[in-house]
Amino acid sequence: MSSPTPTNLSFDFTGQTVIHTGSAQGIGYTTAEFFLAHGARVIAVDLRAGDLTALAAEHKTLTVIEGDVADPETARSAVEAAEGQVSVLVNNAGLLRDRVHWKLSDDDWTRVIDVHLRGTFNFVREASPVMRASGYGRIINTTSYAGIRGNFGQVNYSAAKAGIIGLTKAAAKELAPFGITVNAISPNAQTAMIDSIPEARRLEIQNEVPMKRFSTTAEVVPAIAFLASQEAGYITGNVVQVDGGISI
Numbered sequence: 011m012s013s014p015t016p017t018n019l020s021f022d023f024t025g026q027t028v029i030h031t032g033s034a035q036g037i038g039y040t041t042a043e044f045f046l047a048h049g050a051r052v053i054a055v056d057l058r059a060g061d062l063t064a065l066a067a068e069h070k071t072l073t074v075i076e077g078d079v080a081d082p083e084t085a086r087s088a089v090e091a092a093e094g095q096v097s098v099l100v101n102n103a104g105l106l107r108d109r110v111h112w113k114l115s116d117d118d119w120t121r122v123i124d125v126h127l128r129g130t131f132n133f134v135r136e137a138s139p140v141m142r143a144s145g146y147g148r149i150i151n152t153t154s155y156a157g158i159r160g161n162f163g164q165v166n167y168s169a170a171k172a173g174i175i176g177l178t179k180a181a182a183k184e185l186a187p188f189g190i191t192v193n194a195i196s197p198n199a200q201t202a203m204i205d206s207i208p209e210a211r212r213l214e215i216q217n218e219v220p221m222k223r224f225s226t227t228a229e230v231v232p233a234i235a236f237l238a239s240q241e242a243g244y245i246t247g248n249v250v251q252v253d254g255g256i257s258i
Contacts, residue, residue: 021048021235021239026049026051027050027092027093028045028051028053028097028099028100029052029053029055029092029137030052030100030102031055031103032079032102032104033052033055034054034058034062035060035061036203037102037231038102039061039227040227040231042072044231045098045238046069046072050071051071051072051073054074055074056076059074062074078129079101080121080124080128081132082136085137086136088133089140095144099133099134099137099148099150100234101130101133101149101150102152103126104126104152105121105122105125105126106164106167106203106207107119107122108167109163110162114165122167126173127170127177130174134151138190142185146190147191148237149185149190149191150234150237151177151192152194152196153195154171157170157171157174157175157196158172158175158249174194175249178249179192179247191242191246193248193250194250195251196250196251197230197233197252198224198253199225199226199252200224219255219256220256223254233250
């Protein structure tokens, strides 16, 4: 017998705790606002609180943690703040140190790898035991088309984002028996990170997008929300491209 067709799909996160990194601006801030508006308790992590301080004053269900995601202690602090209940983990923290590879310093390489890839690993490692204990979890990692096809001047970033895809697929296999899904999104939104790219190169990237524009941060949120929802329980190990077609 086939399962009944769902008729009441909703993004209701009431009673769920969401840990979200890179939350002080851009996609992260918009996503944190979404989860708060849809009933979740949110543990928002960023190197600096920024606008999260004002948001926390409006929402008692928002806890802000200032810390470096590359430091395992930051992940431990976030999971401890969740007090034994983590339903959703969104790894979004990132930065750019763009140069052609022969001009990359050791720090340019290490810092980008540490924030993107090590940071994602730190939070997955800390959150997954809590999820396994409850038999439920949704993990969404942030990658990029650069990790799929490479990008000029971004050897460090491309390597980190490709690593996140590999981590996502491997963790999906390891955690599937526990009722936990692990997926990635590949956004291409107009954020401070994009704005930091020199204008000429930024326009080149924009022209490579079949839709000829970057998305808004709000256009990325529905993909995250769906992957984080109870309804997405049979989707795991995937990369959802919310990038206007640039990865085609």
